Amino acid sequence: MPTVSMTVNGKQVSGEVEGRTLLVEFLRENLRLTGTHVGCDTSQCGACVVHIDGNSAKSCSMLAIQANGTKVTTIEGLANGDELHPMQAAFKEHHGLQCGFCTPGMVMSAVDLVKKKPKASEHEIREWLEGNICRCTGYHNIVKAIQHAQQTM
Amino acid sequence: MYDFAYHKPSSVADAMAALKAADDGKFLAGGMTMIPTLKQRLAQPSDLIDLSGVGDLVGITVSGGAVTIGAMTTHAAVATSTDVQSAIPALAALAGGIGDPQVRNRGTIGGSVANNDPAADYPAACLALGATIKTDRREMAADDFFTDLFETALADDEIILSVSFPKPSKAAYQKFDNPASRYALVGVFVAQTAGGPRVAVTGSGQNGVFRVPGMESALASSWSADAVKGMAVDAGTLNSDIHASAEYRAHLIGVMAGRAVTAAG
Numbered sequence: 001m002p003t004v005s006m007t008v009n010g011k012q013v014s015g016e017v018e019g020r021t022l023l024v025e026f027l028r029e030n031l032r033l034t035g036t037h038v039g040c041d042t043s044q045c046g047a048c049v050v051h052i053d054g055n056s057a058k059s060c061s062m063l064a065i066q067a068n069g070t071k072v073t074t075i076e077g078l079a080n081g082d083e084l085h086p087m088q089a090a091f092k093e094h095h096g097l098q099c100g101f102c103t104p105g106m107v108m109s110a111v112d113l114v115k116k117k118p119k120a121s122e123h124e125i126r127e128w129l130e131g132n133i134c135r136c137t138g139y140h141n142i143v144k145a146i147q148h149a150q151q152t153m
Numbered sequence: 154m155y156d157f158a159y160h161k162p163s164s165v166a167d168a169m170a171a172l173k174a175a176d177d178g179k180f181l182a183g184g185m186t187m188i189p190t191l192k193q194r195l196a197q198p199s200d201l202i203d204l205s206g207v208g209d210l211v212g213i214t215v216s217g218g219a220v221t222i223g224a225m226t227t228h229a230a231v232a233t234s235t236d237v238q239s240a241i242p243a244l245a246a247l248a249g250g251i252g253d254p255q256v257r258n259r260g261t262i263g264g265s266v267a268n269n270d271p272a273a274d275y276p277a278a279c280l281a282l283g284a285t286i287k288t289d290r291r292e293m294a295a296d297d298f299f300t301d302l303f304e305t306a307l308a309d310d311e312i313i314l315s316v317s318f319p320k321p322s323k324a325a326y327q328k329f330d331n332p333a334s335r336y337a338l339v340g341v342f343v344a345q346t347a348g349g350p351r352v353a354v355t356g357s358g359q360n361g362v363f364r365v366p367g368m369e370s371a372l373a374s375s376w377s378a379d380a381v382k383g384m385a386v387d388a389g390t391l392n393s394d395i396h397a398s399a400e401y402r403a404h405l406i407g408v409m410a411g412r413a414v415t416a417a418g
């Protein structure tokens with residue numbers, strides 16, 4: 001079986017995987033980082049979004065071995081100890097979540113947006129969220145939270 | 154997902170050799186089509202040959218009046234390239250409208266063109282701009298490359314190296330996207346090229362992407378939205394599915410072509 005090694009949330013990790021092991025399976029099952037969710041099997045919902053070398057990607061649509069040698073950040077890697085990341089704090093303050101299932105992917109995707117387009121308009125924020133599906137909130141408060149985080153990040 | 158052997162060569166020659174040595178090997182580019190297909194067990198390759206280690210396949214160059222994009226260049230890289238934005242803005246905009254940001258961060262032009270999904274965006278750009286697809290053994294005009302639904306002129310062991318787009322004097326792409334999948338329900342790319350106007354339609358044809366000669370000659374006599382707006386495309390050659398009937402698609406082609414001509418200016 002192939003061995004993969006990568007940096008996850010700043011820590012060097014490695015493990016044996018099958019060729020077919022998905023990155024999200026490696027994160028959840030080998031590393032027990034269960035904050036990254038799986039919400040679909042069609043690559044459409046975005047619950048599984050993580051950062052690979054600073055770019056958001058769907059960890060359900062990548063092999064673990066494709067992430068070999070990369071730097072991966074998951075939702076668990078955002079907060080600084082007990083202090084929430086500004087995007088997490090903004091979601092909390094603006095009720096950007098209800099059941100919370102989509103939230104890890106939403107937050108990871110939103111952090112990528114604010115890094116790449118710090119001044120995105122409301123319309124651009126909504127377009128960016130095309131790959132993140134939420135069944136609860138109606139998106140409105142998610143957009144508000146991201147607009148807030150544009151000021152605090 | 155069925156298991157497979159994984160390879161990550163660092164040159165085109167090694168990639169070709171790995172494919173040759175495999176029983177039923179397949180190239181892996183961004184994986185945005187391949188991985189979902191494997192997850193659904195719709196394919197069972199013996200070997201996957203990951204092209205992401207082949208540096209030669211990545212990059213964008215503008216020279217001699219053409220934009221050449223390496224096969225492994227991501228949609229996000231094309232969308233945000235200032236070179237593409239200034240040489241062929243319609244192409245950068247098209248890449249920026251594919252799927253969602255995460256799909257654009259991984260999906261590649263080579264994978265998209267090789268896959269020839271009948272609702273994909275790049276095939277329309279290739280056909281309307283008269284692109285050339287360069288492989289390990291030959292160069293093919295887009296007109297000869299896209300042969301049928303999910304079918305291309307590529308041989309089983311042929312690898313796309315790059316796609317080259319001649320600069321048009323003006324061009325635009327208009328996509329009416331399916332609100333759930335974000336793929337094109339109808340997408341029309343219009344271009345004023347050195348050889349005259351070209352119009353290509355994706356998302357609609359029973360045999361995949363196609364050109365509309367009637368619209369091209371109408372635009373040759375008058376480059377205006379009115380020239381193509383109400384122009385009917387034979388619904389008999391178009392797809393009907395739960396998202397849209399062939400008649401509705403025929404109507405939308407006229408509307409989107411008109412909007413594209415207006416957008417191109």
Ligand SMILES: Cc1cc2nc3c(=O)[nH]c(=O)nc-3n(C[C@H](O)[C@H](O)[C@H](O)COP(=O)(O)OP(=O)(O)OC[C@H]3O[C@@H](n4cnc5c(N)ncnc54)[C@H](O)[C@@H]3O)c2cc1C
Pocket residue numbers: 042043044179180181182183184185186187188189204224225250251252253256259260261262263264265267268270272273274275311312313314334335336337
């Ligand atoms: C949620 C979602 C939404 C999407 N929306 C859109 C959309 O709106 N518009 C659109 O156009 N596309 C869309 N796509 C598809 C996306 O653009 C894919 O990235 C693309 O179709 C395939 O590119 P890839 O690099 O991911 O290739 P892969 O999935 O890795 O490979 C696809 C096929 O191409 C072959 N291949 C790859 N590279 C080469 C090469 N260099 N030479 C020869 N063969 C090669 C592979 O063997 C495989 O058969 C979407 C995908 C998803 C998951």
Ligand code: FES
Pocket residue numbers: 037038039040041042043044045046047048049058059060061
């Ligand atoms: S789990 Fe739905 S897109 Fe990854």
Ligand code: FES
Pocket residue numbers: 096097098099100101102103133134135136137
């Ligand atoms: S908060 Fe429930 S899915 Fe988004």
